[in-house]
Structures are given as structure tokens and as C-alpha cells.
Amino acid sequence: MTSEEQPGKHYWSIISPYWLSLNESWDRGVPAFLAECSQVPRLALDLYAGHWCQSEVDNGGLYQFFFNTTGLLAPEAAHGFRVVGLLEWSAIVSEAVRFFGDRYPRERSIRLELLPENGGRDRQSWDPFASLDQRFYECSDGARFRWERAADAYARRAV
Numbered sequence: 714m715t716s717e718e719q720p721g722k723h724y725w726s727i728i729s730p731y732w733l734s735l736n737e738s739w740d741r742g743v744p745a746f747l748a749e750c751s752q753v754p755r756l757a758l759d760l761y762a763g764h765w766c767q768s769e770v771d772n773g774g775l776y777q778f779f780f781n782t783t784g785l786l787a788p789e790a791a792h793g794f795r796v797v798g799l800l801e802w803s804a805i806v807s808e809a810v811r812f813f814g815d816r817y818p819r820e821r822s823i824r825l826e827l828l829p830e831n832g833g834r835d836r837q838s839w840d841p842f843a844s845l846d847q848r849f850y851e852c853s854d855g856a857r858f859r860w861e862r863a864a865d866a867y868a869r870r871a872v
Contacts, residue, residue, distance in 0.1 A: 762789035
């Protein structure tokens with residue numbers, strides 16, 4: 714596989730100029746993050762949010778995504794998946810967001826108050842997103858680099 718064929722290379726070239734500034738804005742709070750987002754082209758923000766969400770879900774599920782700071786990106790991730798063409802993932806993230814009520818809490822502290830604790834129990838009994846995680850993984854259908862290929866294709870079409 715040549716570097717030209719490497720899945721994810723194209724979309725990464727679009728988000729990399731904004732990567733550090735967006736990541737660093739998380740620590741300054743939600744208003745600073747949203748202000749930083751307003752300075753980033755929509756294409757890059759869609760790819761950035763989708764990248765983070767799929768990375769977190771692949772690593773530890775939607776619970777991990779919402780538990781971590783990255784959860785502040787949930788609305789952008791759902792939108793990003795939709796425009797990239799991963800409609801199933803967009804629907805799954807949108808459904809998961811509804812767990813938090815009518816107004817999605819971007820503030821991590823509020824999400825942490827709403828998320829149940831593990832308590833050493835079977836995951837199916839405490840994780841409200843376990844079945845959604847399963848659907849997310851099944852949508853991948855074992856396709857290697859599904860996100861990277863879809864994001865690259867979207868990035869090429871959008872530029």
C-alpha cells in the first residue's frame with residue numbers, strides 16, 4: 714500500500730491544521746470550544762468530530778465517548794457522520810444523545826452526573842448505550858477502515 718492509498722490520509726490533511734487549537738479549546742470550557750469551532754471550516758469540523766467519535770466508540774463504546782471530554786462533540790459528530798454518508802452512525806449517535814434529555818449537556822460534569830456508574834455489574838445491566846454500541850459495530854460489518862474511507866471520499870467531494 715503506497716502512502717497515496719493510505720486510508721485516512723486525505724481527511725486527516727484537512728483536520729490537521731485545526732487539531733491542536735480545537736483540542737486545546739476543550740480545556741477552556743464549552744464557550745471557548747464553540748468559539749474555536751466557529752473559526753474552523755465546516756468540512757474540517759465535520760471530519761474532526763466524526764474522527765473523535767468513531768475513535769472513542771471503537772475504543773470503549775458510546776459510554777466512553779460521553780464520559781470523556783470528547784462527548785462535547787456529540788452534536789457535531791452526528792452531523793459529521795450524516796454528511797460523510799454514514800447515516801446509520803449518525804442515527805445511532807443521535808439516539809444516544811437523547812439519553813441526556815431535551816438539551817444536550819456539552820459540559821462534561823453534567824454528563825457525568827447523568828451517566829450511570831459501572832458498579833462491577835454486567836455491562837448490559839448498567840450501560841444505557843450497550844445495544845447502540847452493538848448496532849454501531851454491526852454497521853461497520855467488519856469493513857476495515859470504514860470511517861477512513863468514507864471520510865476520505867467525503868473530503869475529496871467537498872473540496
